[in-house]
Amino acid sequence: MKIAIISDNDLIWSLPTWERVLLTLKKNKYVVTGFWTCPPKLANIKDWKIPFYYLHTFGFGNFFKLSLFTILATLTRWFSIVYGHRVLNFKGLCAQSRIPFYVCQGPNDPLFYCWVQDQEVDVVIIMCSYILKDKTISSPKLGIINKHAALLPANKGLFPYFWARLKNQKQGVSFHMVVRKIDGGKVLAQEYVPSYHTQSMIDFYFYVYRQRYADMLIESLNRLSSGQHIDQSHNYPASYHGLPTQDDYIKFRKQGGKIIRWRDVLIALKL
Numbered sequence: 001m002k003i004a005i006i007s008d009n010d011l012i013w014s015l016p017t018w019e020r021v022l023l024t025l026k027k028n029k030y031v032v033t034g035f036w037t038c039p040p041k042l043a044n045i046k047d048w049k050i051p052f053y054y055l056h057t058f059g060f061g062n063f064f065k066l067s068l069f070t071i072l073a074t075l076t077r078w079f080s081i082v083y084g085h086r087v088l089n090f091k092g093l094c095a096q097s098r099i100p101f102y103v104c105q106g107p108n109d110p111l112f113y114c115w116v117q118d119q120e121v122d123v124v125i126i127m128c129s130y131i132l133k134d135k136t137i138s139s140p141k142l143g144i145i146n147k148h149a150a151l152l153p154a155n156k157g158l159f160p161y162f163w164a165r166l167k168n169q170k171q172g173v174s175f176h177m178v179v180r181k182i183d184g185g186k187v188l189a190q191e192y193v194p195s196y197h198t199q200s201m202i203d204f205y206f207y208v209y210r211q212r213y214a215d216m217l218i219e220s221l222n223r224l225s226s227g228q229h230i231d232q233s234h235n236y237p238a239s240y241h242g243l244p245t246q247d248d249y250i251k252f253r254k255q256g257g258k259i260i261r262w263r264d265v266l267i268a269l270k271l
């Protein structure tokens with residue numbers, strides 16, 4: 001099975017995740033044909049406006065703690081590089097893993113999907129927030145796998161942890177095939193996230209990326225190879241959400257929801 005990966009050029013969450021995942025893929029005899037990065041994206045918000053969205057929607061307290069989290073994660077990586085344990089960026093990761101490295105403007109960039117076709121890639125794994133177009137979806141032989149941090153079909157779209165907490169629903173993670181309908185493809189792997197890992201959004205995503213992403217991805221690839229998928233009929237009803245507003249955040253807080261706690265800032269040391 002020939003695998004290609006396309007990921008946000010995100011050094012805080014995505015890079016440490018792929019450091020672990022590439023090792024897991026190699027141990028399970030999966031070959032990565034190429035690794036692509038693209039600019040991070042949040043709906044239709046321009047890159048430089050994303051911090052202002054967080055500040056406006058979630059307030060100064062959360063914004064300040066998230067900023068400290070980012071600074072601490074960056075310093076931790078730099079110290080790790082000095083002592084020879086980590087890489088600086090995705091280019092360095094691919095060089096270390098001996099995987100061809102490429103850059104594009106997004107998964108719908110012809111440079112990317114034409115390459116997928118030319119290389120006769122079987123499966124594309126994505127970790128980026130883009131709505132894929134038909135030419136991209138049809139480019140690999142078997143399909144595209146995406147992680148969505150919710151118990152699909154519930155809470156499709158953006159900020160799934162936020163909306164599940166707002167509605168007092170259980171948290172979970174799903175790996176699914178990408179189709180034209182957003183987060184609507186067959187689910188290959190799915191599991192609940194224990195409540196003690198859902199006390200805040202940062203705590204939740206740390207558990208998903210650090211402890212579950214690699215193993216669930218292997219499970220998904222194995223299921224795809226055997227033509228199996230997960231029955232979703234027992235889950236919450238299908239729902240879709242966009243970006244939260246200030247009013248949504250107020251309701252989220254009333255339900256006991258938290259974006260980041262002071263103790264979560266130290267999670268940056270473990271990324």
